[in-house]
């Protein structure tokens with residue numbers, strides 16, 4: 001479902017160029033659980049942003065479910081992100097003014113889903129992450145683990161084909177990390193395609209495939 | 224749309240003080256517009272009413288240069304016989320000190336002849352108006368209005384009382400109803416009035432001589448004919464010089480009045496419009512701050528599927544809602560202020576009420592300002608790169 005060929009992303013820093021991603025070629029099939037490991041600044045987030053259609057490569061081709069992403073306008077990309085992709089970030093990225101429930105509802109509003117169905121789906125995913133009791137709380141009233149669970153609920157409420165996590169456990173303690181990883185494992189077992197970025201070797205090993213990245217260059221380690 | 228509306232309300236309510244301060248410009252602009260225009264239209268409304276009450280069959284002639292051929296009472300009597308002209312009455316005016324027993328006060332004294340009563344539509348309550356014989360004999364008789372009677376004499380049943388005007392004794396022979404709608408009454412002065420024979424005024428004041436400089440004319444049939452007749456008589460007498468005199472009618476007064484009003488309205492409207500635009504700039508300023516502060520939120524919304532249009536709509540709606548809130552508060556405060564003004568000046572019998580068409584204009588203008596000044600910040604938000612926006616502030 002993901003097909004990257006010679007994808008590069010170059011940043012102009014001062015007079016020099018930084019290759020955040022250097023001729024990356026990667027194929028991921030539907031239903032895979034892939035982790036991306038690499039030191040800070042190696043290009044992990046850049047890779048995830050391109051795969052998640054938040055960013056566009058400077059060169060190379062990217063096919064998502066067979067469609068060439070380079071050809072789309074920003075509004076069309078927004079629609080693709082809304083339908084196909086669920087993001088979970090390290091810093092949770094919830095909207096502070098909205099309750100847990102409203103945060104989870106937002107992607108469905110952008111998708112144009114009717115109110116009754118929205119309410120039903122939001123209730124369903126909040127129950128799935130175990131936050132039914134907390135649905136009317138603001139993010140600031142929740143613990144880090146709870147906030148990340150809201151973010152996961154928001155990512156899966158649209159039933160995306162691809163779930164992307166950019167160091168989703170990076171801000172959490174080890175017990176909460178375990179709980180969050182448990183949810184990702186379950187999502188994988190239910191057939192979702194998952195791609196996790198991480199620093200942590202132990203977490204990386206829970207995936208079925210590990211990809212290393214260093215200075216924008218990918219290398220695969222088979223396990 | 225309903226969702227975006229709720230979100231806009233939430234973000235405005237989230238920072239009440241700032242939202243209020245932002246709206247202040249719009250509130251003040253709306254108040255300036257609504258109150259000023261309502262006041263002008265209330266005041267001109269009553270002035271127009273009083274012009275209307277002057278009666279439609281009345282011309283006022285003023286002579287500025289008699290060219291050695293002054294008009295006297297005899298001339299006016301001759302002119303009254305001419306075709307097209309109804310009645311003619313001279314009017315001289317002076318201000319005198321009136322005394323009655325212990326009381327004294329300033330009074331406006333008009334010197335005239337019997338036709339004046341009919342031409343000006345005065346209504347007599349008691350006694351009689353000035354007679355021809357009074358004019359012929361310079362009789363010291365006076366017809367006073369109700370205000371003069373109550374203020375000077377103390378009661379209205381005052382026929383036969385003797386009042387002194389600048390030391391000359393006059394007998395009160397008639398009592399007139401107060402002309403509440405007259406121009407002078409509207410502006411609250413000169414409402415103490417006495418009418419005396421024109422010839423008596425000539426003795427009382429050096430300002431009035433046998434050379435008449437002001438008189439009023441009524442029409443025999445219609446105004447246009449009367450105006451033409453009077454004008455041709457005057458042209459003939461004053462060597463075809465139309466600068467020597469002016470003939471004015473109610474229509475002309477009305478025209479002049481409505482010219483003045485529209486100029487005033489445009490002037491006040493533009494001042495208020497400018498303050499609304501200044502308010503709009505305030506809105507734009509705050510919206511730019513809001514967009515910057517919420518860069519990360521914009522990134523999040525884009526990541527989960529909000530396109531440019533959605534973001535644009537969200538921020539545009541927020542600025543329009545902000546403006547409309549300001550507008551609503553402004554209209555409400557204007558209404559309150561106008562109520563207070565009406566109560567304070569209730570003695571003037573002018574009604575100052577909210578002019579609904581101005582309110583509509585204000586609402587439309589605020590809406591426009593919300594869009595125009597919200598567009599730039601909203602567009603800035605819509606055009607943000609999602610990755611950059613998400614990176615903002617950590």
Ligand SMILES: Nc1ncnc2c1ncn2[C@@H]1O[C@H](COP(=O)(O)OP(=O)(O)O)[C@@H](O)[C@H]1O
Pocket residue numbers: 011012013018019020038039040041042043044045046047
């Ligand atoms: N907007 C940018 N401008 C300049 N350099 C950038 C920008 N975004 C990322 N980079 C650079 O690209 C490289 C990869 O960044 P990133 O993908 O965020 O790394 P990681 O997520 O692995 O820490 C880094 O060297 C970073 O400094």
Ligand SMILES: [Mg+2]
Pocket residue numbers: 044045166
């Ligand atoms: Mg990163």
